[in-house]
Amino acid sequence: MEISKVEYVGYLLVLVLTLVFLFVRKRSGSGGSMKAVIPKAYPLIGSVLSIVANKHRRVLWISDILHASPSATFTLHRSLGSRQVFTANPSVVQHILKTHFPIYHKGFNLHRALGDFLGNGIFNADGDTWKFQRQLSSHEFNTRSLRKFVETVVDTELSQRLIPILSSASAVLDFQDILQRFTFDNICRIAFGFDPQYLLPSLPQTKFARAFEEGTKLSSERFNAAIPLYWKIKKLLNIGSEKRLRVAISEVRQLARRIIREKKQELREKSSLQSVDLLSRFLNSGHSDENFVMDIVISFILAGRDTTSAALTWFFWLLSNHPNVENRIWKEIEETSETTSSLYDEVKHMVYTHAALCESMRLYPPVPVDTKEAAQDDILPDGTFVKKGTRVAYHVYAMGRSEKIWGPDWAEFRPERWLEEEGEGKWRFVGKDSFTYPVFQAGPRVCLGKEMAFLQMKRIVAGVVRRFKVVPEGVEPVYIAHLTSLMKGGFPVTIQKRME
Numbered sequence: 001m002e003i004s005k006v007e008y009v010g011y012l013l014v015l016v017l018t019l020v021f022l023f024v025r026k027r028s029g030s031g032g033s034m035k036a037v038i039p040k041a042y043p044l045i046g047s048v049l050s051i052v053a054n055k056h057r058r059v060l061w062i063s064d065i066l067h068a069s070p071s072a073t074f075t076l077h078r079s080l081g082s083r084q085v086f087t088a089n090p091s092v093v094q095h096i097l098k099t100h101f102p103i104y105h106k107g108f109n110l111h112r113a114l115g116d117f118l119g120n121g122i123f124n125a126d127g128d129t130w131k132f133q134r135q136l137s138s139h140e141f142n143t144r145s146l147r148k149f150v151e152t153v154v155d156t157e158l159s160q161r162l163i164p165i166l167s168s169a170s171a172v173l174d175f176q177d178i179l180q181r182f183t184f185d186n187i188c189r190i191a192f193g194f195d196p197q198y199l200l201p202s203l204p205q206t207k208f209a210r211a212f213e214e215g216t217k218l219s220s221e222r223f224n225a226a227i228p229l230y231w232k233i234k235k236l237l238n239i240g241s242e243k244r245l246r247v248a249i250s251e252v253r254q255l256a257r258r259i260i261r262e263k264k265q266e267l268r269e270k271s272s273l274q275s276v277d278l279l280s281r282f283l284n285s286g287h288s289d290e291n292f293v294m295d296i297v298i299s300f301i302l303a304g305r306d307t308t309s310a311a312l313t314w315f316f317w318l319l320s321n322h323p324n325v326e327n328r329i330w331k332e333i334e335e336t337s338e339t340t341s342s343l344y345d346e347v348k349h350m351v352y353t354h355a356a357l358c359e360s361m362r363l364y365p366p367v368p369v370d371t372k373e374a375a376q377d378d379i380l381p382d383g384t385f386v387k388k389g390t391r392v393a394y395h396v397y398a399m400g401r402s403e404k405i406w407g408p409d410w411a412e413f414r415p416e417r418w419l420e421e422e423g424e425g426k427w428r429f430v431g432k433d434s435f436t437y438p439v440f441q442a443g444p445r446v447c448l449g450k451e452m453a454f455l456q457m458k459r460i461v462a463g464v465v466r467r468f469k470v471v472p473e474g475v476e477p478v479y480i481a482h483l484t485s486l487m488k489g490g491f492p493v494t495i496q497k498r499m500e
Contacts, residue, residue, distance in 0.1 A: 037068045039076065046077035051226040058224065059368045059481045062086050063398035071382040072402065079227060084391045086369075088398035090405065091381045094435040096372055096392055098443035106130075107373020109391060113223035117215045117249055119291065121299030133296055134444075140281050141448045147455075149276045153189045154456050157182060158463045161199045166464065166495045168201070172473050174490035175316060177203070179309040179460075184209055186456065187304030191297045192259050193277035211251035216302060218245040220482035223371075256294045264288060300449070306484040307366035308453050312460060313491050314364035315357060316470045317477060318413050320493075325415060326465065329353050330498075333462045347458040351427050355418035357457055358432075361439045362406070363413065368397035368481050370441065396438055397485075405436055469496040 039050035054061035065086070066072050072089040087093065096104045105126040118124040122133040140146060162182050166173075181199035188196050198209045218241050222231050234242035263283055267273050273280040278300060282293050319326045329352060336349045371393040378386045386392060403410050406417075419427040434442035440450045447453075464470065471494045478488040 037065055038074075039065070041077035044080065046079050046082070048079050048226050051076075051078070055224075055226065056480070059395075059397050059485075060479065062369070062395060063088075063401065066395055066398040067402065071384075072398075072404065073380065073382050073384050075384065083387070084393065085380070085384060085386060086393050086395055087380070087382075088395045088402055089382060090399070090433070090436045092384075093394045093399075093438055093442065095381050096394065097435065097438070097441065097445065100378060101443055101445075103375050103378055104372035104392060105375050107371075107375075107391065108389075109373060110223060110371060113225075113228075114219045116245065117219045117252075118299055118302065119295035121295035121297075123299045123303065124295075134448075136282070136285075136287070137278075137296070137300075137448055140278060141452070145276050146278075146281070147452075150190055150452050150455060151459075153186055154459050157186055157189075157199065158459060161185070162460070163463060163467065165199070165201055166468055167497070169495040172492050172494055175470060175493045176309070176313045176487050176491035179312050180213075180305065181209075182460070183309040183312075183456070184212070184301075184305045187301050187308075189277065190304065190452075191278045191300045192256070193263070193275045193280055194255075194259050207251060208255050211248040212301065212305070214244060214248040215252055216306065217482050218242075218248065252298065253294065256298060257290060260290050260293060302483070303447075303449060304452075308456055310366040310484045310486060311357065311361050311364075311453075312457055313487060314485070315360040315457075315461070316464075316493075317472060317487075317491065318360050318363070319356075319465075320470055320472050322413050325356055325413065326469075328415075329356060329461065330465050333466050337462070337466070346462065347455050350458050350462065351429050352415060352419070353458055353461055354429055354454065355415040355427070357454070357461070358418050358437075358439075359413055359415045362400040362437065364479070364485055365396040365400060365439045366484050367439075368485050369393050369395050370438075394438060399436070399438070467498055469498060471496055 039047040041047045042049070050061075051058075062076075065074055066088040073085065073087040073092055076084045076086060078084060106124060107126070111124055111126075114124050120129055122130060122137060125133060162178070165178070178199070181203070184198050185196060188194050196206050196208050198204065198206050221241065222228070222245075225231055231242060234240045235246075238246065260279065260283075263273060263279060267283055273284050279293060279297050282296070287293055319329070332350055332352045336346050371391050374386045374388055374390050374392060376388050380386060380392075399405060401410055418430060418432070420430050422428050431437075434440070434446065440447035440453075473492040473494060477491060480486050480488045
């Protein structure tokens with residue numbers, strides 16, 4: 001990656017000024033609170049001081065600022081005159097995700113930060129490249145055979161791996177790790193037709209899974225860097241985090257390429273592949289370019305692994321603190337299992353559980369912030385001017401905790417806000433406007449895997465809650481986020497079997 005002399009000198013100046021300001025703040029003792037609502041912007045370095053000071057609570061810090069803003073939109077000043085607009089305003093979200101969709105792309109900055117890992121996959125692509133992948137993927141996701149395959153994979157992983165591990169658990173488990181292992185096995189089988197066997201009783205440290213996790217974390221740090229020059233220089237020198245990222249990406253892509261070549265060889269020998277995983281479907285339909293199918297499948301693994309496990313981790317924590325909700329879910333599971341014969345029918349009738357999952361993701365969205373980049377000058381509905389090349393981020397976490405949107409009881413975990421009573425103890429689910437609740441995005445880029453995600457989550461909830469109580473150990477978890485939300489240090493729990 002080449003860095004111009006002007007950019008190099010500019011960032012070097014930013015670095016020097018940042019160090020000077022940090023030194024002055026430390027000596028004077030007037031650094032102010034890390035939780036100051038409106039970050040102060042200085043010449044040349046912008047609000048880098050506040051960005052660095054709040055880097056470990058970035059999502060919560062920006063959320064606080066948005067809640068204090070009358071329009072729920074504000075502009076963060078970065079170094080060298082660069083700016084980023086954040087919003088928790090539904091009308092602005094609709095503007096960037098639908099009304100003015102052609103203007104707001106993933107953009108250069110995101111592609112530069114995530115491109116080494118995701119390539120030109122669907123979640124990192126724009127324009128005709130994205131449009132083609134979207135059409136192709138949309139067709140595959142809407143097939144009955146893929147849905148049936150997903151049901152089979154989820155049920156097998158649940159009955160043969162997750163339930164036995166929980167049944168035999170005699171010590172404290174990191175439930176976040178367990179759920180990440182479950183969803184990683186699932187999505188690898190759905191996307192690649194490859195079983196990494198990550199959720200085994202020995203809880204193995206498999207090379208592919210760890211490399212994938214490392215690639216995700218370090219790519220996220222690139223994108224959120226206060227001073228991007230740091231990672232660019234490290235990449236040029238192949239040192240530190242950039243060296244680790246290069247190794248992780250190499251390991252992920254080597255395995256992916258091997259799987260693709262094995263399937264292509266099988267396709268040449270048999271003229272068609274019998275498996276129905278996404279990779280096989282793409283190859284069967286004539287899309288044989290290795291880089292193309294690798295990029296798109298790696299993107300789906302990223303989406304399927306991290307988002308679902310993040311949603312479930314926070315869901316089970318909330319459930320443990322709301323026994324009344326847990327009891328209602330348990331009763332619904334018992335009643336549903338007695339009256340339905342298929343997995344699809346079972347999860348379809350879990351209306352209260354569905355509402356509880358939506359409520360959990362309102363408070364703890366798997367992807368807390370999503371960013372676009374303006375391809376031309378624009379004015380947002382609240383009057384904010386957006387210059388071409390500016391990043392505009394809608395803050396899903398802040399929106400889910402907005403009193404303006406959800407009312408004075410926004411802090412309560414209350415699944416009933418998603419339901420209407422139909423009489424005789426029956427409930428009807430009432431969805432929210434996708435621009436008010438953009439957990440699965442909205443507009444042309446709305447999540448293709450939404451139905452698959454709910455199927456998997458409800459099946460896991462049914463399998464676990466029916467048999468066990470998940471009891472947290474220790475203090476309240478600390479919220480952190482890379483590309484997706486996490487509990488810092490994991491989610492330690494003990495597993496208690498329910499009385500038969």
